[in-house]
Amino acid sequence: MEASGNTAAAELNIQNKSTRVLVDGSPNYRCDYCGQVISEQMKFSAVTIRDPDGEITEHFFCEEECMTSQYPDI
Numbered sequence: 866m867e868a869s870g871n872t873a874a875a876e877l878n879i880q881n882k883s884t885r886v887l888v889d890g891s892p893n894y895r896c897d898y899c900g901q902v903i904s905e906q907m908k909f910s911a912v913t914i915r916d917p918d919g920e921i922t923e924h925f926f927c928e929e930e931c932m933t934s935q936y937p938d939i
């Protein structure tokens with residue numbers, strides 16, 4: 866197992882980005898950038914990121930502006 870104490874300025878590896886609509890019955894998400902609740906029928910942006918450990922995480926944004934504010938290089 867490899868442990869790295871360097872978490873600052875980690876290089877993010879963006880795997881995928883997409884626009885989705887939250888369907889009925891899904892749990893609500895919160896915008897990763899501004900914290901707004903993304904509720905049913907709302908269009909939102911999703912970004913899939915592989916972190917340096919190889920772990921895949923998904924991040925959700927209420928609009929593209931929030932996404933590009935969080936990830937300017939996207």
Ligand SMILES: [Zn+2]
Pocket residue numbers: 896897898899900901926927928931
């Ligand atoms: Zn937002």
